[in-house]
Amino acid sequence: MSEKKTDGEILLDIRHLTHIFSFPKRVTVKAVNDVSFQIRRGEIFGLVGESGSGKSTIARCIMNIYRPCAGEIIYKGVNVCDLKQLRKNKRMLDTTRQLIFQDSSSSLNPRMKVCDIIEEPMRIQRTNPPRGSYRAEAEFQLYYVGMDASYLDKYPAELSGGQRQRVAIARALAMEPELLVADEPIASLDVSIQAQIVNLFRHLKKEHGFSFLFIAHDLSMVEFLCDRAGVMYKGELVETAPVKKLFENPQHPYTKRLLAAVPIPDPGRERARKGNRW
Amino acid sequence: MVKTAGRKFLELLLSIFFLSVIIFYIARLTPGDPLISYYGERVEKMSPEERERAEERLGLNSSVSNQYLRWLADAFHGEFGISYKYKMDVTEVIGERIGNTFILGGIGFLFIFGGSLLLGILCAWYEDRLPDHMICKMGTAVSCIPEFWLSLILILIFAVNLRWLPSSGAYTIGIKRSAADRILHLILPMTVVVAGHLWYYAYMIRNLILEEVRTDYVLLAKAKGLKKRRIMFRHCLRNTFPSYLSIMAVSVPHILGGTYIVETVFSYPGLGTLIYESARYKDYNLLMFLSLMSGALVILCNMAAQVLNERIDPRIKSENMGKAPEGIGL
Amino acid sequence: MSELLEVKNLSVSFSTSSGEVQAVRNVSFSLKAGEVLAVVGESGCGKSVLCKSIMKLLPSNAKIKQGSITVNGADITAYRERDMCRLRGKLFSMVFQDPMTALNPTMTVGAQIAEAVRVREPGISKTGLRDRVMQLMDLVGIDSPGERMEQYPYHFSGGMRQRSVMAIALAGNPRILFADEPTTALDVTIQAQILDLFRDIQKKLGTATVFVTHDFGVVAGVADRVAVMYAGKIVEIGTAEEIFYDARHPYTWGLMKSLPAFSKGQDTLYTIPGMPPTLVNPPKGDVFACRNEYALEIDYQEEPPMFRVTDTHYAATWLLDERAPKVVSPVGGIKV
Secondary structure (H helix, E strand, C coil): CCCCCCCCCEEEEEEEEEEEEEEEEEEEEEEEEEEEEECCCCEEEEEEECCCCCHHHHHHCCCCCCCCCEEEEEEEEEECCCHHHHHHHHHHHHHHHEEECCCHHHHCCCCCHHHHHHHHHHEEEECCCCCCCHHHHHHHHHCCCCHHHHHHHHHHHCCHHHHHHHHHHHHHCCCCCEEEECCCCCCCCCCHHHHHHHHHHHHHHHHHCCEEEEECCCCCHHHCCCEEEEEEEEEEEEEEEEEHHHHHHHCCHHHHHHHHCCCCCCCCHHHHHCCCCC | HHHHHHHHHHHHHHHHHHHHHHHHHHHHHCCCCCCHHHHHHHHHHCHHHHHHHHHHCCEEEEEECHHHHHHHHHHHHHCCEECCCCCCCCCHHHHHHHHHHHHHHHHHHHHHHHHHHHHHHHHHHHHCCHHHHHHHHHHHHHHHHHHHHHHHHHHHHHHHHCCCCCCCCCCCCCCCCCCCHHHHHHHHHHHHHHHHHHHHHHHHHHHHHHHHHHCHHHHHHHHHHHHHHHHHHHHHHHHHHHHHHHHHHHHHHHHHHHHHHHHHHCCCCCCHHHHHHHHHCHHHHHHHHHHHHHHHHEEEEEEEHHHHHHHHCHHHHHHHHHCCCCCCCC | CCCCEEEEEEEEEEEEEEEEEEEEEEEEEEEHHHHHEEEEECCCCCCHHHHHHHHCCCCEEEEEEEEEEEECCEEEECCCCHHHHHHHHCEEEEECCCCCCCCCCCHHHHHHCCCCCCHCCCCCCCCHHHHHHHHHHHHHHCCCCHCCCCCCCHHHHHHHHHHHHHHHHHCCCCCCCEECCCCCCHHHHHHHHHHHHHHHHHHCCCCEEEECCCCCCHHHHHHHEEEEEEECCCEEEHHHHHHCCCCCCHHHHHHHHHHCCCCCCCCCCCCCCCCCCCCCCCCCCCCCCHHHHCCHHHHCCCCCEEECCCCEEEECCCCCCCCCCCCCCCCCCCCC
């Protein structure tokens, strides 16, 4: 993509992020509580935890969908929580950060064709298509995620779940982003399709140096895909470590519980550990 | 409880206040001459001085805002002014007719409410089978018939040819008033009112129920061995009620006030004609009172629906009580 | 007669605007009392339709085209809705995928369980009913049932709701339980708890279970036998050990190979090429042929029959024909 900086530079720095949801009658829920972590350029950072642990809230704070109550999110040196800086760098932020949702069947407009979906962000940002036309650009992005031009004029409903997710990824890639925030991108897909998407992510990272925030609850995929991972529990980040270390030597009791809960596709071993799980 | 009731009442007053401002200004901004309804044809021959005097008499000579303030001050004392056309207090004009409207529209509403519920359940029960198709087709056909035409046909058949029923009025003039007489007079207009609205609501409740029938919990209810009747009434119907009540609540004033054509054709002395005429002929005071009345009715009906909904669906209550809902995107 | 459920040559089709969708095609299997059969396959392969067609819970545009369903010795294929009502809840029951939508939001959880109890025991007394509901809630591991039964589903977390759904399913002491992806919508830790609960109940009540899932990890933990479905057909069926350690069908291999546990330390995960076919007009021959790297010529001509591997293990692939070239399985049990 554009000029590559050296690996290891910190792309996203989250410092003491706190987000509280408030409801009528002064009921509040602390969704994210004092979370800090960093994502380096060219790194896939996994965020795991059960539903309601605040993973998606972090993703939405990063994407400026929610305004965090406290803390800072520094993306490429810009504090995205600061409205002034946000306005000044809006274009850069809007193009280089992209979000991929879990359920592409509801996050893609069913009345738009695939080409329109992929072209839309380019049209909004009025980027000059390097490949001549927006359509050529859309075709290129589609090819990039492993689909051919014949899909350009189809509607999301005509695609399978995996293909829809690829279109969502292609749409995100069209802006040549540097950070992809993927909020449970594979949770609603079949195993064999999950593998395709995970392979695609790996490829994007290795060949093109994208950085990812990969939110998932499937630990085996996180182990396979991510470089580092953080474990969320009740709004707090209880453990952050390189994936290998996290899986081999978990420190926090919740991480241990999480790992113990992963089913192993082997009936012999699965039966052997019955009973002594908790 | 008292506190919420008080708050609700305050909300009601506030809404009606805003409503009165909006209607007052819009009514006066639209073209038309209010004097015509008071003086009739004479207005055209008036000299400018006469006209000025006439306007002063009706209180139409100052600015709209001043007029409004005066209206508001009077309204607080229970004075809503006179109707230009009837040259009586508006409350008196309305008082004469409101009973008729409530009898026609109110009983009609009950028929529509019950009838559409019945038809809707029937359709949903026999989904995609003969009774469903028949009711839906018939509804489409009847809804296509213009109300005035249907009225005329009914008059032609039952009043002119068969002479079973009276063709107009709310009661026979000249004989002692009796309930039987009233009912006879009501049958034809009521039929038209009910036939005009029934199908739409029946179709709506059919779709509401079918929406529920497709949910997972119905599948579970079936899987646990419940009979269709119990699933339909205990589960589906109960859960469609909140939406149905809200829709019906809004439709109360619609049905009550939307009887203009019927009232005209049957010469039935109700409010429908009054609403139409007051707007058409700039009978400002009458228009204000009628609009505010229907506005208050809408709000009251909505409140009633909300109270009922809270009793049926516990989730609504807990949301209103300020408990954090589950399943928010954390 | 030890077979509790016997399905023979069952075919189920949906009539849709785009044609007849053959969701289940010629499926035969049997289930013994107290046994857990896992049905595995990708979404849209007909595994969920299979369960619902046995319980006759499919929408009205679905039709059993051929085959028979025998439960407890009685052929129920032609049973009408009224007859099915008498069987549901008592003979078989079902647990669904999404616990968030499977409970009626406007009824207390206790009332919903009580409804299911009354189906089985219509004349039960008020206190008896209450005791039974408490006992069921206790069975599925819901703490302080006396308090919980007065609450509405929105007070419950996902895992608790799934437990409540299980209490409802078990209320009539069914002989067979259909579990349609019961843990897919849950978190890993909750999934583990629910799976433990399944095994517990299995041990206590001995309910035969058809467990539908797409997750081989879950299968390994619960299943005695496994059936792998592809495009509406059972392509391989056998005991859990046979399927996991000695799979014969290329599709089963593909599914296992695409698990991350299999590709540990490698650069990419294995993926099965291509896409499942549409079931409106399935292609001639073996529907898996176009995605099968081991496909033989005959795969494009003729559908393979079920070849016997052992008495319990069958697979529908021409690779098992004696004329076929010998292929060594790429998955000899997963080394984790």
